[in-house]
Amino acid sequence: MATARTLPVQNALQLQRARQRRRQTIVTAIALAIIIAAWLIGYANTGSSDAGPYVKNVLPGADRIETRRDLYVGYQGDTLVGYAQVGTASGYGGPVEVLVGIDPDGNITGAQIVGHKETPGFFRLIGRENFLAQFVGLSYKDPMQLGDDIDRVSGATFSAEGVARSIREAVRDLSTSELNASVPAEHRSIKFGIPEATLIALFVVSYFLHKTRRKNVKHYGRWAVMLTGIVVLGFLYNKPFTLSNVVSLLAGFWPDWQDNLYWFLLLGGIFSVTFIQGKNPYCSWFCPFGGVQEILGSFTGAKVYRPRSIYTKLQWAQRVLAFGAIVAGLALRMPGAASYEPFGTLFNLKGSWPQWVLLVLVMLASLVIYRPWCNYICPLGPVVDYVGEVRHWAKDAWKNGKARFSNKAS
Secondary structure, eight states: OOOTTHHHHHHHHHHHHHHHHHHHHHHHHHHHHHHHHHHHHHHHTOOOOOOGGGHHHHSTTOOEEEEETTEEEEEETTEEEEEEEEEEEEOSSSEEEEEEEEOTTSBEEEEEEEEEOSOHHHHHHHHHTTGGGGGTTOBTTSOOOBTTTBOOOTTOHHHHHHHHHHHHHHHHHHHHHTSOOOOOOOOOOOOOOHHHHHHHHHHHHHHHHHHOOOHHHHHHHHHHHHHHIIIIIIIITOOOOOHHHHHHHHHTOOOOTTTOHHHHHHHHHHHHHHHHHSSOHIIIIIOHHHHHHHHHHHHHTOBOOOOTTTHHHHHHHHHHHHHHHHHHHHHHTOHHHHOOOOHHHHHHOOOOHHHHHHHHHHHHHHTTBSSHHHHHTOSHHHHHHHHHHHHHHHHHHHHHHHHHHHHHHO
């Protein structure tokens, strides 16, 4: 029972919490308004790339080009060389625009990327492996599927699939509209393999381990889950959760679900479990990058660093950094530009020198501080926290609605 002395203290704490909640609500509303404004700016500045200067590259031999809206027709003298058109599909960081040329028989004569929102690193991989050259000579009758008649690009699967789908759509559209060809139906299977199965298993296992009260089971189970995430999602397949995924989702650059089921399982799992359970299973249980930091810290006994004087400021700096990256990604319509995580550098050992410097600094800091990237820099923590905030609003609205209904009924 509260005494007369403790009641004023409790009332003061309740008032303080209420003020904090109001400030947090106001800040969240302002942030949402800015994000919407950035989305509108990016959408207003969206336009197709000018493919005209590249037409002769995909229609070799053409000395004259006629333009009919989005269609290019190439001639050598009076002889028809072929047709060219831009195909568009979503890759890892957003739309990929590929100019494709075909001859009068429906065979691909050339393909060139004329616009994209991907990071330069992904397209360096595609260029290094001469990915586009594989399509030359194929026709609208060929499947043009990764892993079938087109080789995959290790470390750039999403980007490669975006390019392949852009080419498929352009070739099929040209063959139908200009050649009056009977294009065979596109038989597409859902790509479900080891990464997708592992991801589902990790979500399920971490959910039940989180609920168990047996400390040893939870402790060793969490380490098993974390190591699986590092090996499978990190080093074997290099498929971590990045800020580019979030910005792509917000910008509406959703990849094709049959070819990118992993993408939907990852984002859907994180947001739905966080909303239902109130806990983020990915970051704390099986994020590959977080797991590597935790393993390094376990060798030296790294501790959580939360100095009272600056901890709140560090949290706000992390939120502002994540928020600025999201706003920039939406305003520029370039999700790849929003991602500043060094995940790929660690798991595929490829990256620019700033990424290598950042990675080395984080790894060294992990020997002293428990998960320094996760706690003070990673943009995904604030994003998932926002989902938790929406969950809190929904619960409050549900409780208030039930209370009003009960009062009216009584």
